[in-house]
Amino acid sequence: MITGYQKQEHTGSYYAATANEITDYPVLEGAHSVDVCIVGAGFTGVATALTLAERGYSVALVEANRVGWGASGRNGGQIINGMSGLKKLRARYGESIADTVWSLRWRGNDIIHDRVEQYDIRCDLKNGYAEVAPKPRQVGYFEETARELERLDFPYRYEVWDREKTRAMLGTDAFHGGFICYRDGHLHPLNLCIGEARAAVNLGARIFEQSPVTAIEHGARPRVRTADGHVEADAVVLAGNAYSRLEPKHLSNLVFPAGSYIIGTEPLPDAVVNEINPLDIAVCDVNAVVDYYRLSADKRLLYGGACNYSGRDPASIKSYILPRMLKVYPQLKDVRIDYEWGGKIGIVLNRVPAVGRIGKNVYYCQGYSGHGVCATHVMGEIMADAVGGTLERFDLFAGLKPIRIPGTQWLGNQIIALGMMYYRIKDLL
Numbered sequence: 001m002i003t004g005y006q007k008q009e010h011t012g013s014y015y016a017a018t019a020n021e022i023t024d025y026p027v028l029e030g031a032h033s034v035d036v037c038i039v040g041a042g043f044t045g046v047a048t049a050l051t052l053a054e055r056g057y058s059v060a061l062v063e064a065n066r067v068g069w070g071a072s073g074r075n076g077g078q079i080i081n082g083m084s085g086l087k088k089l090r091a092r093y094g095e096s097i098a099d100t101v102w103s104l105r106w107r108g109n110d111i112i113h114d115r116v117e118q119y120d121i122r123c124d125l126k127n128g129y130a131e132v133a134p135k136p137r138q139v140g141y142f143e144e145t146a147r148e149l150e151r152l153d154f155p156y157r158y159e160v161w162d163r164e165k166t167r168a169m170l171g172t173d174a175f176h177g178g179f180i181c182y183r184d185g186h187l188h189p190l191n192l193c194i195g196e197a198r199a200a201v202n203l204g205a206r207i208f209e210q211s212p213v214t215a216i217e218h219g220a221r222p223r224v225r226t227a228d229g230h231v232e233a234d235a236v237v238l239a240g241n242a243y244s245r246l247e248p249k250h251l252s253n254l255v256f257p258a259g260s261y262i263i264g265t266e267p268l269p270d271a272v273v274n275e276i277n278p279l280d281i282a283v284c285d286v287n288a289v290v291d292y293y294r295l296s297a298d299k300r301l302l303y304g305g306a307c308n309y310s311g312r313d314p315a316s317i318k319s320y321i322l323p324r325m326l327k328v329y330p331q332l333k334d335v336r337i338d339y340e341w342g343g344k345i346g347i348v349l350n351r352v353p354a355v356g357r358i359g360k361n362v363y364y365c366q367g368y369s370g371h372g373v374c375a376t377h378v379m380g381e382i383m384a385d386a387v388g389g390t391l392e393r394f395d396l397f398a399g400l401k402p403i404r405i406p407g408t409q410w411l412g413n414q415i416i417a418l419g420m421m422y423y424r425i426k427d428l429l
């Protein structure tokens with residue numbers, strides 16, 4: 001039994017301040033019975049719930065805090081195709097899964113666009129995402145990516161930018177080139193999450209908020225327990241990602257929390273917007289620890305970055321992130337910062353999302369290594385397939401042996417930083 005949960009409201013993010021709806025689903029009380037119970041109402045949980053509800057399952061979604069309270073309602077809002085670890089899948093299973101990997105890469109973009117349209121979700125969805133190179137040696141990767149997309153007949157627009165074009169499009173000298181894909185883009189992640197949750201409810205799903213799950217009781221119909229009630233189901237899906245402490249025997253030492261942080265400026269004047277991002281695209285650098293930014297619908301610069309394994313947030317997020325922003329945009333030195341917040345990313349050492357099953361009927365899916373807006377939507381579909389008995393894509397992930405670092409619960413997160421460095425160096429070699 002997990003104890004010591006502090007129920008919380010949304011963090012002080014720009015997203016919480018501009019949410020379309022303040023959700024207020026009931027607390028879980030008494031006994032409930034459904035086909036599938038999902039723990040955690042971030043994108044993974046909500047996408048799984050919505051897919052299952054669309055397929056006619058009865059669903060309960062149990063959230064410790066609020067819908068989108070975790071990383072899903074706090075992130076950079078960057079829609080980036082694919083998911084981390086796809087290269088590892090390809091290396092493990094070979095050429096025969098090339099088509100599956102290609103469709104996994106773009107499926108998240110399709111699901112998000114389809115749902116925004118089908119359920120009329122107002123979440124400021126925009127097309128255009130640029131990867132940019134802070135170092136000259138990084139630009140070769142952009143040409144390679146363009147060649148790959150050309151070879152595979154990629155149907156959407158993309159461009160490679162040289163230094164001049166990057167400077168003209170982003171109003172900064174900080175980058176040596178860029179690659180822009182117009183199928184990727186950006187959005188207001190909390191409003192997407194809330195909108196998808198509402199769509200699931202309209203299809204009959206039940207959501208419980210302020211209801212931390214304290215234990216899973218295994219059996220033919222496992223029980224999901226909270227302080228005041230329980231849900232019994234044919235199958236359970238654990239979707240608590242970096243915030244979850246459930247099932248420690250199976251899941252500890254598998255996904256590690258790392259902090260990432262964002263600041264939001266005051267709305268910028270049109271002249272500044274036209275100088276720094278006239279195309280209104282999302283931007284992310286290609287360093288190992290990324291910086292990322294975009295404009296909000298009301299033209300604030302939302303600038304994020306850094307990765308912190310200490311388990312503690314910095315004393316001032318603004319002081320931590322602002323120098324990084326000013327390195328790219330020194331011209332914004334007098335701009336007011338209205339928002340600062342952070343959230344937890346779930347890092348997996350081999351970078352492949354940790355997907356699997358405990359016993360016959362408790363599924364889990366977590367650990368997107370900071371690249372989860374699209375990936376969670378694909379995983380929602382894969383988890384719904386698995387619950388329904390279609391295991392083809394689930395087994396690709398579940399079949400990869402995860403890398404664990406035993407003892408991290410005692411040694412602390414610094415050991416993870418060392419582990420990450422080891423795998424990064426191995427990748428580079």
Ligand SMILES: Cc1cc2nc3c(=O)[nH]c(=O)nc-3n(C[C@H](O)[C@H](O)[C@H](O)COP(=O)(O)OP(=O)(O)OC[C@H]3O[C@@H](n4cnc5c(N)ncnc54)[C@H](O)[C@@H]3O)c2cc1C
Nearest residue numbers: 040042043044064070071072075076078213240343372373
């Ligand atoms: C600051 C930041 C910036 C990021 N930027 C980007 C980006 O621009 N693009 C991108 O693709 N990815 C980005 N990511 C990563 C992305 O946000 C995540 O990969 C994704 O949101 C994970 O979704 P999730 O549903 O698995 O987890 P979460 O959104 O973290 O949701 C987990 C939920 O489970 C709940 N929960 C946990 N334990 C329990 C329990 N016992 N009982 C009930 N509920 C429980 C939590 O309260 C939480 O609401 C970013 C992440 C952060 C933190």
